Amino acid sequence: MSKSILIKNGYIFPLGARADMLIRNGVIDSVAPSIDPAEVPGEVIDAADCIVIPGxxxxxxxxxxxxxxxxxxxxxxxxxxxxxxxxxxxxxxxxxxxxxxxxxxxxxxxxxxxxxxxxxxxxxxxxxxxxxxxxxxxxxxxxxxxxxxxxxxxxxxxxxxxxxxxxxxxxxxxxxxxxxxxxxxxxxxxxxxxxxxxxxxxxxxxxxxxxxxxxxxxxxxxxxxxxxxxxxxxxxxxxxxxxxxxxxxxxxxxxxxxxxxxxxxxxxxxxxxxxxxxxxxxxxxxxxxxxxxxxxxxxxxxxxxxxxxxxxxxxxxxxxxxxxxxxxxxxxxxxxxxxxxxxxxxxQLDRYGVSPGCKADLVVARARTPGELVVKRPRRRWVIKNGVVIHQPASD
Ligand SMILES: [Zn+2]
Known part of the structure; x- marks a missing residue:
């Protein structure tokens, strides 16, 4: 069983809004305007300057x-x-x-x-x-x-x-x-x-x-x-x-x-x-x-x-x-x-996406919008598979 991860204040694609995302046991548990880190012990990812997309x-x-x-x-x-x-x-x-x-x-x-x-x-x-x-x-x-x-x-x-x-x-x-x-x-x-x-x-x-x-x-x-x-x-x-x-x-x-x-x-x-x-x-x-x-x-x-x-x-x-x-x-x-x-x-992937209940296969990268992500193709800062961070370069 994987630990929980809280992604704070990322631009969630394709939702189209900034939100917090809580990952538990390999799946997206909740997506909400604000989730208190104190209530969910685990890793916190500061995504304030980032976009969060499905894998x-x-x-x-x-x-x-x-x-x-x-x-x-x-x-x-x-x-x-x-x-x-x-x-x-x-x-x-x-x-x-x-x-x-x-x-x-x-x-x-x-x-x-x-x-x-x-x-x-x-x-x-x-x-x-x-x-x-x-x-x-x-x-x-x-x-x-x-x-x-x-x-x-x-x-x-x-x-x-x-x-x-x-x-x-x-x-x-x-x-x-x-x-x-x-x-x-x-x-x-x-x-x-x-x-x-x-x-x-x-x-x-x-x-x-x-x-x-x-x-x-x-x-x-x-x-x-x-x-x-x-x-x-x-x-x-x-x-x-x-x-x-x-x-x-x-x-x-x-x-x-x-x-x-x-x-x-x-x-x-x-x-x-x-x-x-x-x-x-x-x-x-x-x-x-x-x-x-x-x-x-x-x-x-x-x-x-x-x-x-x-x-x-x-x-x-x-x-x-x-x-x-x-x-x-x-x-x-x-x-x-x-x-x-x-x-x-x-x-026909099962439970794919960024909604609660979807498998937590996600990418977090430094970009403010989908357009900036596609045009600049920045380094992928966090890659998450089944709720586990599997790739995290040292810096941009
Ligand atoms: Zn071919």
């Missing part, structure tokens, strides 16, 4: 691919999705997947205030289920610091890589695997019905969710989104399917964007974006107004695919606000919403 949620990354704390690659030459997928041939050369790299990155994410992580782990005939087992061990070792869930990810395709379907069936029943992945059913696998039929069957049988990488742009990607909605309905998987990236949403005309947003909302299909490079922005406000759950992730972090990514979810929020040209706090706070409650709603 940041990394909704899409690839811990099994990272080279974090390992060699720095001066050249990463692949440019197309197919070329990047072919880079798996170099995994053995770089010792991937690597528990030390994954563990070091995960703990770095914790220091940046991330309290929940969804990571896509490659499953294919070469690596088999080794990556899933390795990431599960890494997650177990860090369980007091961060919650890790895995997507069994057929990076090499399902139809294109015979044997993957059977591996996914096994992976779906492994501890820590919450979803089955997919990758460009048309553009990469070349058989949209073949891939979708396989992954929906596996998810249906095992009772797990689905989270599909969909990079295909334009009308092809739009058609695949409609097809995913049809499979979702046919399998009764409303509110259990996520599409990651969905670049098509940013590349079709507004009328089709609107129609797709309504289709996604109708079937409870959530979207995760990482905003890589110069890919078009998704219609953020249109999706939110339609009622689509929208989360964010770093995606690739210092790996064979990408040199970029630091694991900082506030950096992702900054990128969204910057590329959206949001200039007012009222708009910039949307980005903070997406990396907290947005990602949490995609992952």
């Amino acid at each position: 940041l949620v990394e909704a899409h990354c690839h811990l099994d691919k990272t080279l974090w704390s390992g060699p720095w690659l001066a050249e990463r030459s692949a440019s197309t999705i197919a070329e990047r997928i072919a880079l798996k041939a170099k995994n053995a050369e770089y010792g991937l997947p690597n528990a030390t790299y994954a563990d070091t990155l995960l703990r770095h994410m914790v220091s940046l205030g991330t309290t929940h992580v969804r990571t896509h782990t490659d499953v294919d005939p070469e690596v088999g289920l080794r990556g899933i087992e390795l990431i599960q061990e890494v997650g177990d070792r860090a369980a007091d610091l961060v919650s890790v869930e895995q997507v069994a990810f057929p990076q090499s395709g399902v139809v294109k890589a015979p044997g993957t379907h059977a591996l996914l069936r096994k992976a779906a029943r492994m501890q820590g695997v919450v979803a089955i992945g997919g990758v460009d059913p048309a553009g990469y696998d070349g058989d949209p019905h073949g891939q979708l039929r396989a992954i929906f069957e596996v998810a249906d049988e095992a009772g797990c969710k689905i989270d599909i990488h969909l990079h295909d742009p334009g009308t092809l990607g739009a058609w695949e989104l409609e097809l995913i909605a049809q499979y979702t309905k046919a399998h009764g998987m409303q509110n259990r399917v996520t599409v990651s990236h969905a670049f098509a949403l940013g590349t079709v005309e507004p009328a089709m964007q609107q129609r797709l947003a309504e289709t996604l909302a109708e079937h409870g299909i959530s979207i995760i974006t990482a905003l890589p490079y110069d890919r078009p922005l998704l219609p953020t406000n249109m999706l939110l107004e339609a009622g689509v759950a929208l989360g964010m992730g770093n995606d690739n972090i210092d790996d064979l695919w990408s040199a970029f990514g630091t694991g900082d979810m506030l950096e992702r929020a900054w990128l969204l606000a910057y590329r959206s040209e949001w200039r007012k706090d009222a708009h910039i706070r949307t980005a903070l919403d997406i990396v907290t409650t947005g990602s949490a709603s995609v992952l």
Whole structure:
């Protein structure tokens, strides 16, 4: 049982007001204008110049691919999705997947205030289920610091890589695997019905969710989104399917964007974006107004695919606000919403937030408003997981 913590006079987000917050036994006990420290013995955090937010949620990354704390690659030459997928041939050369790299990155994410992580782990005939087992061990070792869930990810395709379907069936029943992945059913696998039929069957049988990488742009990607909605309905998987990236949403005309947003909302299909490079922005406000759950992730972090990514979810929020040209706090706070409650709603996290009864997963940082937090991305002064301070740098 953890001791109590009283956070005094912080700006509570998304509540939008200064208040005191009492944490007891791992949960938020009360939030009130003033709580007397004399009545609640325990640690007191003076948050007078700080904002208090629920733990940041990394909704899409690839811990099994990272080279974090390992060699720095001066050249990463692949440019197309197919070329990047072919880079798996170099995994053995770089010792991937690597528990030390994954563990070091995960703990770095914790220091940046991330309290929940969804990571896509490659499953294919070469690596088999080794990556899933390795990431599960890494997650177990860090369980007091961060919650890790895995997507069994057929990076090499399902139809294109015979044997993957059977591996996914096994992976779906492994501890820590919450979803089955997919990758460009048309553009990469070349058989949209073949891939979708396989992954929906596996998810249906095992009772797990689905989270599909969909990079295909334009009308092809739009058609695949409609097809995913049809499979979702046919399998009764409303509110259990996520599409990651969905670049098509940013590349079709507004009328089709609107129609797709309504289709996604109708079937409870959530979207995760990482905003890589110069890919078009998704219609953020249109999706939110339609009622689509929208989360964010770093995606690739210092790996064979990408040199970029630091694991900082506030950096992702900054990128969204910057590329959206949001200039007012009222708009910039949307980005903070997406990396907290947005990602949490995609992952369907239990008792997430800053209300009494929620799990005490919190971040305290020196900023006066959500806008200042996103723009300045200050050091995280206190990171709290399950009611325990797990990260506290010496000073700002
Ligand atoms: Zn990804």
